[in-house]
Amino acid sequence: MSHIFPWQRVASGANLLGDDGRLAATIFEEVTALAARTGAINLGQGYPDDDGPAFMAEAARRAILEGRNQYAPGAGIPELREAVAGHQRLHYGLEPDPETEVVVSTGATEAIAAAVLAFVSPGDEVLTFEPFYDSYGATIALAGGVHRTVPLRAPDFQPDPDRVAAAVTDRTRMIILNTPHNPTGAVFGPEVLARIVELAIRHDCIIVSDEVYEHLTFGVRHVPVASLPGAWDRTLTISSAGKTFSYTGWKIGWASGPAPLVAALRTVKQFLSYSSGPAFQPAVAEALALPLESFAGLARDLETKRDLLAGGLEEAGLDVYRPAGTYFILADVAPLGLADAAELARRMPAELGVAAIPVSAFCHADGARATRSLLRFAFCKRRDVLAEASRRLAGIARMADGPVPGPRRPGDGGHP
Known part of the structure; x- marks a missing residue:
């Protein structure tokens, strides 16, 4: 069909449409489903695991x-x-x-x-x-x-x-x-x-x-x-x-x-x-x-969680970019000899018990290549959850021992 519908433009703009025109599952959906199926700690999605002020x-x-x-x-x-x-x-x-x-x-x-x-x-x-x-x-x-x-x-x-x-x-x-x-x-x-x-x-x-x-x-x-x-x-x-x-x-x-x-x-x-x-x-x-101090307190609490997860990622051997804000921290898996963060994200729930999102999911083609080895982790979780995730992430280096498949092409069920 040569006609392009608005939904196809939306899917293409959000990197959800393959070269063959088929709608592809997002890496967010894939990772969330894998985390649920394996019982992995889901640090892929940016939502807290505790409610806010009572x-x-x-x-x-x-x-x-x-x-x-x-x-x-x-x-x-x-x-x-x-x-x-x-x-x-x-x-x-x-x-x-x-x-x-x-x-x-x-x-x-x-x-x-x-x-x-x-x-x-x-x-x-x-x-x-x-x-x-x-x-x-x-x-x-x-x-x-x-x-x-x-x-x-x-x-x-x-x-x-x-x-x-x-x-x-x-x-x-x-x-x-x-x-x-x-x-x-x-x-x-x-x-x-x-x-x-x-x-x-x-x-x-x-x-x-x-x-x-x-x-x-x-x-x-x-x-x-x-x-x-x-x-x-x-x-x-x-x-x-x-x-x-x-x-x-x-x-x-x-x-x-x-x-x-x-x-x-x-x-x-x-x-x-x-x-x-x-x-x-x-x-x-x-x-x-x-009052202003209440907002500052929210940020301080989140900063301690950032530092807890950052320490775990650094101890696991990743290059970590400590953020100046938000819920998220980026880590580069390249120092471990791992090149493709998207494929790694698909393996981590089952092999490590932790879920994360590849930064390439937030990019078009050139940007995806430039960020290919970066993972995004959410630290807006309870401290005990972050501590357990850090313990599990200590084993990420062993994932370099096995073959890491190349990136999937758009439309084959992965994120373009």
Whole structure:
């Protein structure tokens, strides 16, 4: 069949379509299924194994019992929009109007999709940084956009300013930022952000800034790009409660920015989900009003978990890149004589009892080759789980003794 359907563009943009046009299983699905079947510790998926603050669960329970179970307003309940505005003011000195410059979404992923679909027309170029969260590629493709990337390379995973400048042209309609960055854990420095703003102004681009890990940084401070001079008028800032507060299944996100951009995003968003979890929204509003020290405590707790897993990976003989933020840590298996992290990820659940995700899953072809030996591990787990995973990972070197098959071709059941 020569006709290309929108779902095929989505699959192709997210690296899920083989050269033969067949839909391939994602490495995420494969690894999760293998972990479940073998009883492996699953450090592949980025969700905590403990719930977040108990007061949030109690607030949601109370809201359900009080009857907050019907549609919420499409823009979000007023108290959450006000809490988002207050949060931006307290933490970053930004002053969005909760009536016109904040909209609540079904997770950050919906807000990202709505932003892309609102502003990207067929043929428009959209720049992301690679590796990239797969929904970026999917929604760019769905909109008919052209996906351009700038690589992030070890050891610091900061973008090369000259490569960014070469990639942003008058054809660029949107720049999608993700800082703190999944999967590398990099936090982009102020000078990098300032260069991006300068280029966006010069070429009249919209900036979409995915900041879901904004409070989960270690030794560095997150700087929203919207807070930089000249950025506010062209920036949509997107975040959510899931990662910060460890309630990833609630799917309560938001976008803030200048009223014209928020109105456009909301116009699309209302035809995706219309509204989101009415009983969860009051609980998130309460959490966003927590004092600064509470947010710092969440980051400190996560940092100890990062260091626990990093130590185990280093003792196992891997090159480890300790992240400046997020839930994730990258490790290079090349020092052990292992070349193909994707195939290793398929073997690890059964042979080691630990699951991880290859970084190549977050890349197009060139990026996949450049990151072929990197694995991503999630450390947002209990300490006892991380300690046991570290014990099991001590045996990873022996996996180099057996043959490691070459990479699978797209469409053969693996991730392209």
